[in-house]
Amino acid sequence: MIQDHVRELAAELGITVSPLRVSGDDPVLPSVFRVGTAAAIAVGAATAAVAALRGDGSEAAVDVREAAVAFRDERHLRIDGVAVDMWAPLSGDYRTADGWVRLHCNFDHHRDAALAALALPAGADTDAVAGACAGRGAVDIEEAVTAAGGCAAAMRDRAGWRRHPQSRAVAASPLVRLTRIAGPDGGEMRDGAAVRGGARPEGGTETQAETRAETRAETRAERRAGARDGSGVGDGSGARNRGERALEGVRVLDLTRVLSGPYATRVLASYGARVLRVGAGHLPEVPGAVIGSAFGKRSCHLDLRTREGRAGLRALVAGADVFVQSYRPGALEALGFGHRELAGIRPGIVCVDISAYGRQGPWAGRRGFDSLVQMACGIAHEGGDGSRPCPLPAQVLDHATGYLAAFGAVAALIRRSAEGGSWRVELSLARTAHWLDGLGRVDGAATPEPDVTDLLQETESVFGRLTGLRPPGTVGGRSPYWSSPPPRQGEHPPAWW
Numbered sequence: 001m002i003q004d005h006v007r008e009l010a011a012e013l014g015i016t017v018s019p020l021r022v023s024g025d026d027p028v029l030p031s032v033f034r035v036g037t038a039a040a041i042a043v044g045a046a047t048a049a050v051a052a053l054r055g056d057g058s059e060a061a062v063d064v065r066e067a068a069v070a071f072r073d074e075r076h077l078r079i080d081g082v083a084v085d086m087w088a089p090l091s092g093d094y095r096t097a098d099g100w101v102r103l104h105c106n107f108d109h110h111r112d113a114a115l116a117a118l119a120l121p122a123g124a125d126t127d128a129v130a131g132a133c134a135g136r137g138a139v140d141i142e143e144a145v146t147a148a149g150g151c152a153a154a155m156r157d158r159a160g161w162r163r164h165p166q167s168r169a170v171a172a173s174p175l176v177r178l179t180r181i182a183g184p185d186g187g188e189m190r191d192g193a194a195v196r197g198g199a200r201p202e203g204g205t206e207t208q209a210e211t212r213a214e215t216r217a218e219t220r221a222e223r224r225a226g227a228r229d230g231s232g233v234g235d236g237s238g239a240r241n242r243g244e245r246a247l248e249g250v251r252v253l254d255l256t257r258v259l260s261g262p263y264a265t266r267v268l269a270s271y272g273a274r275v276l277r278v279g280a281g282h283l284p285e286v287p288g289a290v291i292g293s294a295f296g297k298r299s300c301h302l303d304l305r306t307r308e309g310r311a312g313l314r315a316l317v318a319g320a321d322v323f324v325q326s327y328r329p330g331a332l333e334a335l336g337f338g339h340r341e342l343a344g345i346r347p348g349i350v351c352v353d354i355s356a357y358g359r360q361g362p363w364a365g366r367r368g369f370d371s372l373v374q375m376a377c378g379i380a381h382e383g384g385d386g387s388r389p390c391p392l393p394a395q396v397l398d399h400a401t402g403y404l405a406a407f408g409a410v411a412a413l414i415r416r417s418a419e420g421g422s423w424r425v426e427l428s429l430a431r432t433a434h435w436l437d438g439l440g441r442v443d444g445a446a447t448p449e450p451d452v453t454d455l456l457q458e459t460e461s462v463f464g465r466l467t468g469l470r471p472p473g474t475v476g477g478r479s480p481y482w483s484s485p486p487p488r489q490g491e492h493p494p495a496w497w
Helices: 002-012 035-054 064-070 108-117 126-134 138-147 158-163 165-171 208-228 260-270 287-292 307-317 339-345 370-376 379-383 396-419 429-438
Strands: 020-023 060-063 092-095 100-103 152-154 177-181 188-190 193-195 251-255 274-279 297-301 322-325 350-355 422-428 456-461 464-469
Touching: 002 020, 002 035, 002 396, 020 035, 035 060, 035 064, 035 396, 035 429, 060 064, 092 126, 100 138, 100 370, 108 138, 138 152, 152 370, 158 165, 165 429, 177 339, 177 396, 251 260, 251 307, 260 274, 260 297, 260 322, 260 350, 260 396, 274 307, 307 339, 322 396, 339 350, 339 422, 350 396, 370 379, 370 396, 370 429, 379 429, 396 422, 396 429, 422 429
Parallel strands: 020 060, 251 274, 251 322, 274 297, 322 350, 350 422
Antiparallel strands: 092 100, 100 152, 177 188, 177 422, 188 193, 456 464
């Protein structure tokens, strides 16, 4: 079953992956959803694609228990023996007049938006939030918080979500969309036909015309710089210094936060890719999430609100193979870093775009996180039998989307090596939820917690001694690994190495 799913995913993306050996079976974690199966498919797809990229006939392997436990990675992270708290005090599920709503308040500006929408003062506590929610409808709160710039989701049952227009938009899209980015005319190739135009991006600090003028003025110099440093701009090879690890020499820019995007790039790092995370001092972060997802990466800061920051990012793009981003749809486009602009700066680039609810439908631009998507899509309702929310036993949507994004990136590198061109990979948490729902159910609600002792490893870092899970899967009998511990945010210069 798992091998069949992996082969089907590969066929949909136009590649053939290496043989995959699977051990173990569901249930692994306490849930009626096939969490272990989903984990094994996502991890197995990425692993088999990496093995195919190696091109030496290596067999890929995945263990269902190891994959499922890896989806709880953040729960097992310890810094000098102390667990890391991933949630802010106001984040949580609240009973409403007609059901339940979840508020996501891990970022201060999302917390402030939720309080404003609930007509509560700054500094209000959970009791005050609970009281404000109790007198209002769940969808009313969801819409008010969203309109204020925050993040919330009303608990819907499965049938209610399927009636929602966003559900229909999500269901109509593939789990992993891989398309070729066409040339200078901006047309995008789908099934051999050019599709032109697209939605006009909103927001940003300057006009698209000004940004494009900057890009045109600097792109040629950046390409020359990329050629001098050996980045192979435009050659489509992606193999600068390919060694025993399949992704050695592949350069990845990581413009993602919490959590699927950082997990995707961490997977690529575990197979030897050079991953440079681009953050900024003014952007909010969840410290524990940043540390746990930064193994094997470097970290720099660039303020994309400034001309200098944008020029710095363009210089990095000119030497990159893969660009992974999880900004709200339209945000990077407004700054001159949409997929067509990126392909213009670096012909041959692979652009990986991760969103909460997809890029079509009424919620296309809506902020979202794993826990919110579980509420909106009926997963939390089913897990709690409708009486109260009960989430999955892991951040399954984040982890599965992350591994599937890594799979999509490697598939695009395979296609690029064979066909040339620039490529775009698109995924969303809501589409992953739809896929998980379609895998069926298992009698696993009473499954005991698995022992993970044999899967733990320890690493010395600038933060202290880190204890966590090793990455799952093997290629040719060898396990992936991270060649460096997590760095401090912004520790490195914005340059390739």
